[in-house]
Amino acid sequence: MKLSITGTRSELGRVLAQMPVRGPGASVHVNVSGQQANTLLHDGHAWKELPRTMPGTTRRALRAGEAAGASLFVHASFAFVRAVEWGAKLDEPLQSCVAAILESEAMVQDGPLPSCIVRLGYLYGPHSADLRAFRTAFRLGRPYWSGDADALQHHLHQSDAASALLRVARSGKAGRTWYATDGHAASFEDFMDAFAHRVGRSRPLHLPLRSRLLARAIIRTEHMQQTELAMPLPAPSPRVPGWRPRFTDYCRGLDHVIEAWRDESNIDLA
Numbered sequence: 001m002k003l004s005i006t007g008t009r010s011e012l013g014r015v016l017a018q019m020p021v022r023g024p025g026a027s028v029h030v031n032v033s034g035q036q037a038n039t040l041l042h043d044g045h046a047w048k049e050l051p052r053t054m055p056g057t058t059r060r061a062l063r064a065g066e067a068a069g070a071s072l073f074v075h076a077s078f079a080f081v082r083a084v085e086w087g088a089k090l091d092e093p094l095q096s097c098v099a100a101i102l103e104s105e106a107m108v109q110d111g112p113l114p115s116c117i118v119r120l121g122y123l124y125g126p127h128s129a130d131l132r133a134f135r136t137a138f139r140l141g142r143p144y145w146s147g148d149a150d151a152l153q154h155h156l157h158q159s160d161a162a163s164a165l166l167r168v169a170r171s172g173k174a175g176r177t178w179y180a181t182d183g184h185a186a187s188f189e190d191f192m193d194a195f196a197h198r199v200g201r202s203r204p205l206h207l208p209l210r211s212r213l214l215a216r217a218i219i220r221t222e223h224m225q226q227t228e229l230a231m232p233l234p235a236p237s238p239r240v241p242g243w244r245p246r247f248t249d250y251c252r253g254l255d256h257v258i259e260a261w262r263d264e265s266n267i268d269l270a
Contacts, residue, residue: 001025001028001170002028003021003028004027004029004064004065004068004070005029005030006030007033007057010035010036011125012038012076012123016166026071026072027071028070029061029073031074033054034050034053038078039128042130043223045220047093051100052100054101055103062108065113071172074165075108076120076165079156081101082236084098088230094221105117116177116178117177118177118178118180120180121154121161121181123157124155124254125157125158126158126257126261131195139200141201142205143206143207145207146207147224147226148228149187151188151227151229152185153187153230154182155182155191156180157256160246164178167240178240179237182247183248184235184250185231186250188227190250192204194250198257
């Protein structure tokens, strides 16, 4: 299989580019532009330009797919928009992000190439610069915005996201929207507290919810909105056919992150 990618400079793009490509000789183009924003691990800054830029990057990705002679266009999208489709009401500015995401999906479905869409859970992994920043913050004892402890979200390890996209690419199936998440919803608070414990902070500090107005000075509203946006249960479907995540919950995924960082440190010291 011949694989071309739009978004190779993103973390997910780099992970995807390093994955072994096997399968029939078809040409497939995968678009992961915009996925740098698809995580709860930044303060919301990655959403700032997305309503303006995502439709344009999607159009460029479609043109790149045509130029590469692709027989299938695989578009990486965002699993959290399912909450909106199930009736969740969003305020600005996150609503504009969702509108751009759905506009881009429609553009792909109506585009010139046979296509499918893969909606990915919120991404994390050892390649995440934002997760490394959290490690530093926790070691310094800094608090973080944990959001609503009852709002459960769907997560996905970066390597599992890449394997799901490749699975769809190998299948050659067009015309569907698939989901790829680890299947176990968890709140941002549980996710980040579990990570904090793994980097030596047994009692991570949370910014109190009553400090919302003060917190907005350093945290974008989009991040606050997403940490309070509950996903519909059970896990979203239809799932990518024939695909199973290696890390079936965030605890296993975070254990792998710590192990990968430890191996990386050992290599640097060798």
